[in-house]
Amino acid sequence: MRLNQYISSSGLCSRRKVDVLIKEGKVTVNGEQISLGHVISEGDRVEVNGLLIEAKENDIYLMLNKPPGVTCTAASQIEGNIIDFINYPERIFPVGRLDKQSEGLILLTNDGSIVNELLLEENNHEKDYIVTVDKKITAVFMEEMASGVEIYNPRKKENVRTKPCKVVQLDDTCFKITISQGLNRQIRRMCRRFQFTVTRLQRVRIKELPLGALALGQWRQLTEEEIAGLK
Template sequence: MRLNQFISSSGFCSRRKVDVLIKEGKVTVNGELISLGHVMNEGDRVEVDGQLIEAKENDIYIMLNKPPGVTCTAAKGIERNIIDFVNYPERIFPVGRLDKQSEGLILLTNDGSIVNELLKEENEHEKDYIVTVDQKITAAFIEDMARGVDIYNPRKKGNVRTKPCRVVQIDDYCFKITLSQGLNRQIRRMCRRFQFTVTRLQRVRIKELALGALAVGQWRLLTQDEITGLK
């Protein structure tokens, strides 16, 4: 097994983060620094910054209906962080993010190998959101949102155009949007481009996994069929 896969599958961090730690000289195997692409042997002792990494016994997959006000971070110093909110007895971390004001479906797991599969933009996994805005929706607004919008991308420090997407009006102030991207605050930035402000944002689906009747603030373990669908 490749070292980055072993560490990520332990739940310590994602494979991408492991590669960064290896480059920074923070990962050792049997007491020796290693390079990217290292393949482990059975019985190897792996440490990150002196912390022993052990293989986990069971994979954990949790669906949470995140309420507004909870921050999607595993950092213990952040008030109302998602890990303290769920209070699961084993180590888990959130897959991706919903901003603090947003609510709805988010996954938590100890399986680092699933993170890249779900978050890589080129995989184009669909996500559904129900969005409420502060003024009456027009047909032109729906069409413009679906066509693609120029928004600011802080990672690239410039504007990017969002991909065409499905947008369906629900009522005068509410619509459903299906995205295959995950740009920073994408829906809020898209709406702001047309002078609309989002007053409620709820994610209700990731791939085939739907929020369903799970109440706000509640969580449950995924079924085996749901786990298979994610992978």
């Protein structure tokens, strides 16, 4: 197994971050600094900044129908964090985020190797959301949302234009939107651009994985077929 995959699968960080740590000389195998692309063997002692990296006995993949009010962070000092909410007996972390007010499908795992695959924007993975707004939807609103909207990106500290996306009206105040980006509070910011306020936001699909009939606040293990689909 490649070293960066071994370390990321422990849940410490992503493979991209591991590569940075290797370049910085912070990773050792059997006490020696190594180069990018290193392949480890059974019995090798891997350390990052002196911390021994233990191989996991098994990979964990969960899906949760997150209720509003739960914060998608593994930080134990944050009240209402998702790890305390799910109360799983082994160490896991959320893949990506749903903002605190939003609900729906979120994944939790101890496999850091899938994080980049699911979260990198250039991978163009689709996600479906059901959105309810505070007033009657218009045809112009639907058209403008689908064609791309200029919103503020707090990470870049500048306005950016969202990618064109699919938008389908469901009733007078509700629509489904399919996006492949994950900008901060993207859908809420898109709606606000047209003076609409989101009153409910629910994620119902990630790639080929639907939320299905999983009840709000409940979680389950992914099947082998679902795991393969994510990878």
